[in-house]
Structures are given as structure tokens and as C-alpha cells.
Amino acid sequence: MKTQHLTSLYDLTPAQLTDLLDRATALKSLFKKGERPQLLQGHVLAQLFEKPSLRTRNSFESAMIHLGGGGIFLTTAEAGLNGRESLADVARVLSSFSDIITMRTFSHQLIIDFSGHSSCPVINGLSDERHPCQALTDLLTIREVCGELKGRHLVFVGDGNNVSMSLAIACAMTGMKMTLAVPKGFEYGPEFLEELTRRYPGHQTQQLHDPRKAVATADIVYTDVWASMGQEDDADRRKSAFAEFQVNEALMKCAPKSAFFMHDLPAKRGLEVTDDVMECSQSIVFQQAENRMHLARGLFAWLLGK
Ligand code: CP
Ligand code: NVA
Numbered sequence: 001m002k003t004q005h006l007t008s009l010y011d012l013t014p015a016q017l018t019d020l021l022d023r024a025t026a027l028k029s030l031f032k033k034g035e036r037p038q039l040l041q042g043h044v045l046a047q048l049f050e051k052p053s054l055r056t057r058n059s060f061e062s063a064m065i066h067l068g069g070g071g072i073f074l075t076t077a078e079a080g081l082n083g084r085e086s087l088a089d090v091a092r093v094l095s096s097f098s099d100i101i102t103m104r105t106f107s108h109q110l111i112i113d114f115s116g117h118s119s120c121p122v123i124n125g126l127s128d129e130r131h132p133c134q135a136l137t138d139l140l141t142i143r144e145v146c147g148e149l150k151g152r153h154l155v156f157v158g159d160g161n162n163v164s165m166s167l168a169i170a171c172a173m174t175g176m177k178m179t180l181a182v183p184k185g186f187e188y189g190p191e192f193l194e195e196l197t198r199r200y201p202g203h204q205t206q207q208l209h210d211p212r213k214a215v216a217t218a219d220i221v222y223t224d225v226w227a228s229m230g231q232e233d234d235a236d237r238r239k240s241a242f243a244e245f246q247v248n249e250a251l252m253k254c255a256p257k258s259a260f261f262m263h264d265l266p267a268k269r270g271l272e273v274t275d276d277v278m279e280c281s282q283s284i285v286f287q288q289a290e291n292r293m294h295l296a297r298g299l300f301a302w303l304l305g306k
Contacts, residue, residue: 003115003118003119003120003121004121004303005115005118005121005122005123006121006122006123006124006132006133006299006303007108007111007112007115007122007124007130007132008108008124008129008130008132008166008169009130009132009135009136009166009169009170009173010169010195010199011132012173014173014174017136017139017170017173017174018174019302020136020298020299020302021136021139021140021143021295021298022298023298023299023301023302024136024140024291024294024295024297024298024299025140025143025294025298026298027294027297027298027301028291028294028297028298031066031294031297036066036067036068037067038067038068039067039068039301039304039306040064040067040068040069040099040300040301040304040306041067041068041069042068042069043064043067043068043069043070043099043100043300043304044069044070044071044072044097044098044099044100045060045061045064045069045070045071045072045098045099045100045101045102045300046071046072046073046074046094046097046098046100046101046102047060047061047071047072047073047074047101047102047103047104047125048074048075048076048079048081048094048101048102048103048104048105049073049075049076049102049103049104049125050075050076050077050081050104050105050106051104051105051106051126051229051230052229053104053125053126054265054266055264055265055289055292056102056104056125056126056133056134056292057073057104057125059292059293059295059296060102060123060125060296061073062293062296063293063296063297063299063300064100064296064300066293066297067297067300067301067306069099072098076103076105076110079094081110087110087113087114087117088117090114091114091115091116091117091118092117092118092119094118095117095118095119095120095122096119098120099120099121099304100120100121100122100123100300100303100304101114101118101120101121101122101123102122102123102124102125103122103123103124103125103127104125104126104127105126105127105128106127106128106230107127107128108124108127108128108129108130110127111124111127121303121304123299123303126162127162128162128228128230129162129165130162130165130166131162131163131166131264132166133292133295133296133299134163134166134264134292135163135166135167135169135170136170136295136299137288137291137292137294137295138167138170138222138262138264138288139170139174140291140294140295140298141262141284141287141288141291142154142219142220142260142262144287144291145260145284145287146219146220146260149174149175149176150174150175150176151175151176151177152176152177152219152220153176153177153178153179153217153218153219153220154167154171154176154177154178154179154218154219154220154222155178155179155181155214155215155218155220155221155222155255156168156178156179156180156181156222156223156224157181157211157214157215157221157222157223157245157247157251157272158181158182158223158224158225158226158242158245158272159182159186159224159225159226159228159238159242160180160182160186160187160188160189160192160207161224161228162228163224163264164180164188164222164224165188165192167222168180168188168192168196168203168205169196169200171203171204171205172196172199172200172202172203172204172205173200176204177204177206178203178204178205178206179205179206179207179208179214179218180205180206180207180208181207181208181209181210181211181214181215181245182207182208182209182245183209183241183242183244183245184209185241186238186241186242187207188205188207193205211244211245211251211254212251212254213254215251215252215254215255215259216254216255216256217256218255218256218259219256219258219259219260220259220260220261220262221247221251221252221255221259221260221261221262222261222262222263223245223247223263223272223273224263224264224272225266225267225268225271225272226238226239226241226242226245226268226271226272227239239271242271242272245272246271246272246273246274247261247272247273247274247277248273248274248276248277249274249276249277249280252277252280252282259282260282260283260284261273261277261278261280261282261283261284261285262283262284262285262288263278263285263288264288265285265288265289267285
């Protein structure tokens with residue numbers, strides 16, 4: 001049987017995505033009652049990261065411990081992916097010790113190549129092109145606050161980056177409308193949109209350059225950093241380009257009062273979002289962050305058929 005990986009949301013069908021979210025919701029409600037079913041006793045999670053992480057790394061490891069297993073962590077350099085041995089050899093050896101491998105890399109292709117040689121599921125914990133576990137968590141959170149996903153409108157104010165591309169795919173898979181409010185020059189590339197259209201011809205993704213107009217019918221106003229990890233040298237240019245795209249009180253006033261505010265975190269308060277929006281009653285950013293762990297539990301249990 002083919003090993004099920006999660007390098008991108010395209011690795012799932014919409015039915016599998018719903019199934020996985022249901023699993024996470026069920027495990028979350030047990031967790032809130034103090035129940036931690038030991039579904040993965042004796043299982044090993046190996047994490048290979050080449051960028052820093054608070055939420056992803058620790059939600060994955062906590063999830064595995066809650067389910068009765070344990071985790072090992074190594075940088076990709078420590079794993080030997082810096083030329084010490086071939087990627088195929090590292091993947092074959094590490095997957096022979098592990099039940100699940102999570103990876104955070106600069107290159108998206110590295111995760112795809114690694115997964116091709118891994119005998120256990122490989123989960124993308126963020127690459128330059130995708131952040132599928134963030135988008136799945138966001139769907140879980142939106143379901144909690146809005147109920148049904150179909151027909152909801154998510155407005156991402158910011159960069160056409162890894163997080164926003166995964167959200168666009170997530171929206172296409174669940175019948176949500178997705179608007180990217182973006183400065184000129186930072187939109188989605190044509191290849192991304194072509195693939196999205198090929199896979200989900202009915203998707204409702206649009207790109208606008210006016211954030212006020214974009215949020216007018218939002219159920220969710222979402223933002224992320226203007227300069228992602230690896231783009232630090234471009235931060236000043238981005239700060240000027242995105243200046244009109246800050247999510248602040250004035251922009252939230254252009255959205256319906258019922259709209260929620262989301263951010264994958266870490267946030268650069270004072271840049272893409274102000275303190276008052278982070279802390280306002282519409283903000284669900286900490287519920288969203290906690291859900292990284294609940295989603296990870298659902299994902300691990302689902303991937304391993306437990
Ligand atoms: N949202 C998210 O992936 O956070 P970390 O970079 O802290 O993992
Ligand atoms: N777009 C951000 C997300 C961080 C979780 C980055 O790649 O740095």
C-alpha cells in the first residue's frame with residue numbers, strides 16, 4: 001500500500017480532509033474532558049527542522065506524547081542532509097526507526113524528495129511553498145467559530161506566501177471563498193493558480209489590491225508576517241510595500257462586526273497587525289494556536305489508522 005504523506009493539502013481528497021478534521025474535533029473534546037486515549041503507545045515521531053518553530057515543533061511533539069508515543073528532534077544538518085550522506089539514505093534509515101516524520105525546510109522540493117524514499121508518513125511542517133498543518137488547523141478553528149465551512153469568506157491580507165497558498169487550497173477543497181488582499185508584486189504566481197484551477201476548477205479565489213474593499217464581506221480576516229523566514233534581507237522593502245496592508249482597528253471597521261481575526265503566529269505586532277487587533281474580542285489567535293496541537297493529534301491518529 002502506498003504510504004500516505006502530507007507534503008501539501010493536494011495529498012488529501014476533500015473527504016479525507018473532513019474525516020481528519022472530525023478526528024481532531026473528537027479527540028479535542030475528549031482531551032477537554034481530561035481523556036487522552038493512548039492510541040499511539042510506543043510510537044516514534046522524528047522531527048527534522050531547518051528553521052525555528054514554537055507552535056509546529058512543540059504541538060507535534062506534545063501531540064505524540066499525549067497519544068502515548070515519544071519524539072526525537074534533529075536539525076536537517078544533524079540528520080546529515082547537508083551533504084554528509086544522500087537524502088535517499090537518510091530518509092530510508094530514519095523512516096525505519098520512526099512511525100511519522102515531520103519536516104520544516106526552506107525548499108519544498110526537499111520534502112517531496114525525502115517523502116519519496118520514506119517508508120513512514122512524512123508531514124510538511126512548513127516549507128517555502130506550503131504550510132498544510134496550519135491551514136488544516138485554521139479550518140478546524142473556523143468550523144468551531146462559524147459552523148459550516150462551505151460558503152464562508154476568508155480574506156487574507158498580506159503576502160501570497162506559504163500560509164496563504166495553503167489556505168487558498170484549503171478554501172478550494174471546502175467550498176470557501178478566498179480573497180488575497182495583496183500589494184502589486186506579491187500576488188500568487190501563475191503556476192500556483194493554474195494548478196489550483198486544474199485540481200479544483202470551481203475554486204473561488206480572487207486577488208485584490210484594496211484591503212478595505214476586500215474585507216467588506218469577510219467572515220475571517222487573516223494575516224501573516226510580511227517577510228517570511230529566509231526573507232529577512234528583504235524585510236525593509238516589504239515593510240514599505242505592505243504599509244497600507246496592516247490589519248488595524250481602521251481596517252477591522254471595514255469588515256462586518258461578526259468577522260473573526262486570525263493569524264498563524266508568530267506575529268510582528270506593529271507591522272502586519274496592531275496590538276489592539278491581536279487583543280480585540282474578534283481575535284481568535286490563541287484558540288487557533290492551541291488548535292495546532294489538537295489538529296496534530298487528529299492527523300497522527302488518522303494517518304496511522306487509529
Ligand atoms: N504558525 C507556526 O507554524 O508557528 P511556528 O513557526 O512557531 O511553528
Ligand atoms: N510565512 C511565515 C509563517 C511562519 C509560521 C514564514 O514562512 O516564516
